[in-house]
Every structure is written in C-alpha cells, then in structure tokens.
Amino acid sequence: MTGDGWDTPVDSLMGREERMAKYGGAKYGGIEPSRKTPNVFIYSDPARGKSFGYNFDGWNEDNTVFLYTGEGRVGDQQMRDGNRAILEHHTKGRALRLFVADGLIPGTDQKNHRYVGKFEVDRERPYFLEEAPDQKEELRTVFVFRLHPLGEALHRSADRSCSGDIRLVTETVLVPLEAHISQTFENPGAKATTATRRESELCARYVSHLGRYFQRWKITPAGETRPLFTDLYDQEENELYEAKGTATRDAVRRSVGQLLDYQRHITPKPNLTLLLPHRxxxxxxxFLHSVGISCVYEEPDAEFSRIDAAAREG
Structure with a gap:
C-alpha cells in the first residue's frame, strides 16, 4: 500500500461501487474528485465519444501522453467542476487515477473499468482545444487534457488515441494532389457536401485545362492535431489556389481567410489565387485585389479567365 492509501495494482478491473467503498468519489461522473482520499478519478470510454463522431482519448504515438476529453456533453465545455479538478490537481495535492471502460461486471449490466495508472497533467501544456459534436450533433469546443504517467502504467493497443497528440512545432509538407481531386471527399467525422464536390470537380477541370503538374500543402499548425490541406499548389509558379463551388460574397470572404492563413506557413511565401466557377x-x-489575391474563374465555354491582383493595383 502506498502512502496515500492506494493498493490497487495497474491492470486491475474495478467497478465504480468497489472504488467508492475503498477510495471515495461519486458514482456516475466521468471525473470524480474524492473527499475520502487525495485522488481525482478519471473514467475514459472511447466508444461513447466515438458514437458522437469523435475519439480523442488514448495514448499518443510514443506512449508518453494519455489524451483525455473533458466533461460537458452539450455546448462548449467550461473550465469548472471536473475539468477544473484535473487542471488544478497539483495545487490541491491530488493524484489523477485513470480508468478505461472494459466490458461489464459479471452478472450485471454495469460497466467494468480497468485501472491504467497514476497520472499528472502536463505542467506546460495541460490541454488543447478541439471541435467535436455534442449530444445535439452541434459542433462545440472541448478540452483535451494531456496526462503523463507517474510510474507504472498500462499500455494497450486498444487504448491508442485516434487523433494523436498536438504538434509542438508547425509541420508543412507538399503532398500529391490525387487524394484531393476526386468526385467526393470527406472531412473527419463529416459527410462530403455538395460544395466540396463542386470544389473538387472545379479543381479537376482547371488542372486538366492547364495540363500542368499540381500538388497541395499539408499543414499541421503547432498546438493542433488535425492537418489543414490546401486545394491546389503550382510549385513552378509558387502559386497557391483556394477553390470554391460558388462565387458568392460569403464564399469569397471565407477564401480570403483560408489563403492568408495558409500563406503564413509556406516558405517562400506563395502568390495567392482564388479559383471560382463564375466571374x-x-x-x-x-476586394480580392486589395489584399493581393488574384482571381481565376471558369467561362461558359469551359475556358478559364484570370484577373491578376497586380493588374488592378494603383
């Protein structure tokens, strides 16, 4: 038995009622501070998150960080209650005890849980923010805590995070275009939309029209897990294109933000062009030329016209 009264070995199965009797803490929450012992009990159930369209929980690639999604099922998560208990466990003198769901307690319909180990939240980067659907299928912001094991911990392939940990530095690489130019494509957790199909088809027609080799950039910003993919990149001309399926004001304004965001991460800084199905x-x-962005649009005869930003300057 340790000095804090903990005598449950790593990899042990333990139901919530047994844990309550031995160490305290409430029965039903995902994050349960105990008044009986200096512990905060954390329960991870990746299958539950996956049913809502996301799954951040689990070990990172090198088993040094366990990612854990904070509590709050509807709307943006808030740094209070259980989430705050994780963030402030150092100052409260509490240990984080992590359990993962593992089947049912024999003879009952209650979930069983396997003890993964004792953890502490990362002191420099305790959490990062992600977007995930809530119970109403609306996107909201969630906390993903970064937990480090203290001593022995259980590492199983079944407990691997689907998203992985954040990048500590921005990664920017050129990748082939083929995965982008297709009849449909999907973002993680979302169905392909009519707009994305139109953009993909527009890119394919433009590439075929020019008959040149295009690539695209894969950008994973520091502090994030999900990469950003640009639409078209012409390395010979150092020109970056953003395609939109419509030529509306809203689509153009969104494109400007995307292009300026991408440009920050690419060296040398590329020229920016918006690709549209209509003038x-x-x-x-x-507006585009005021921020240094050119425009290429498709003509009714399947040809493409260009209006360079420099042509309107002055």
Missing amino acids: PSDDLIN
Whole structure:
C-alpha cells in the first residue's frame, strides 16, 4: 500500500461501487474528485465519444501522453467542476487515477473499468482545444487534457488515441494532389457536401485545362492535431489556389481567410489565387485585389479567365 492509501495494482478491473467503498468519489461522473482520499478519478470510454463522431482519448504515438476529453456533453465545455479538478490537481495535492471502460461486471449490466495508472497533467501544456459534436450533433469546443504517467502504467493497443497528440512545432509538407481531386471527399467525422464536390470537380477541370503538374500543402499548425490541406499548389509558379463551388460574397470572404492563413506557413511565401466557377462581382474582385489575391474563374465555354491582383493595383 502506498502512502496515500492506494493498493490497487495497474491492470486491475474495478467497478465504480468497489472504488467508492475503498477510495471515495461519486458514482456516475466521468471525473470524480474524492473527499475520502487525495485522488481525482478519471473514467475514459472511447466508444461513447466515438458514437458522437469523435475519439480523442488514448495514448499518443510514443506512449508518453494519455489524451483525455473533458466533461460537458452539450455546448462548449467550461473550465469548472471536473475539468477544473484535473487542471488544478497539483495545487490541491491530488493524484489523477485513470480508468478505461472494459466490458461489464459479471452478472450485471454495469460497466467494468480497468485501472491504467497514476497520472499528472502536463505542467506546460495541460490541454488543447478541439471541435467535436455534442449530444445535439452541434459542433462545440472541448478540452483535451494531456496526462503523463507517474510510474507504472498500462499500455494497450486498444487504448491508442485516434487523433494523436498536438504538434509542438508547425509541420508543412507538399503532398500529391490525387487524394484531393476526386468526385467526393470527406472531412473527419463529416459527410462530403455538395460544395466540396463542386470544389473538387472545379479543381479537376482547371488542372486538366492547364495540363500542368499540381500538388497541395499539408499543414499541421503547432498546438493542433488535425492537418489543414490546401486545394491546389503550382510549385513552378509558387502559386497557391483556394477553390470554391460558388462565387458568392460569403464564399469569397471565407477564401480570403483560408489563403492568408495558409500563406503564413509556406516558405517562400506563395502568390495567392482564388479559383471560382463564375466571374464574381466587380466589388469582390476589388476586394480580392486589395489584399493581393488574384482571381481565376471558369467561362461558359469551359475556358478559364484570370484577373491578376497586380493588374488592378494603383
């Protein structure tokens, strides 16, 4: 038995009622501080998160960090209650005890849990933010805590995170275009939309029209897990394209933000161009040129026209 009264070995199975009797803490929550012992009990159930369309929980690639999604099922998660208990466990003198769901307690319909080990939250980067659907299938912000094992811990392939840990530095690499130009494509956890199909098909027509080799950039910003993929990149001209399936003001304004965001991470800094299925209004062309972005649009005869930003300067 340890100095804090903990005598449950790593890899042991333990139901919530047994844990309550020995160490305290409430029965039903995902994060349960105990008044009986200096512990905060954390329960991970990746299958439950996966049913909502996400699964961040689990070990990172080198088994040094266990990622754990905070509590709060509807709307943006808040740094209070259980989430705050994890964040402040150092100052409260509490240990984090992690359990993962593992089948049912024999003869009952209650979930069993396997003890993974004792953890502490990372002191420099305790958590990062992710987007995930809630119970109403609406996107919201969730906390993903970064937990380090203290001593022995259980490492199983079944407990691997599907998302992985955040990147500590931004990673920017060129990747082939083929995965982008297709009839449909999907973002993680979301179905392909009519807009994405139109953008993909527009890119394919433009590449075929020019008959040149294009690539795209895969950008994973520091502090995030999910990469960003650009639409088209012409390395010979150092030109980065963002495609949109419509030429509306809303689509053009979104594109400007995307292009400027991508450009920050690419060296040398590329020229920026918006690819559209129709000629936008003169005001939108002036808007694009005011921020140094050119415009290429498709003509009714399947040809493409270009209006360079430099042509309108001055």
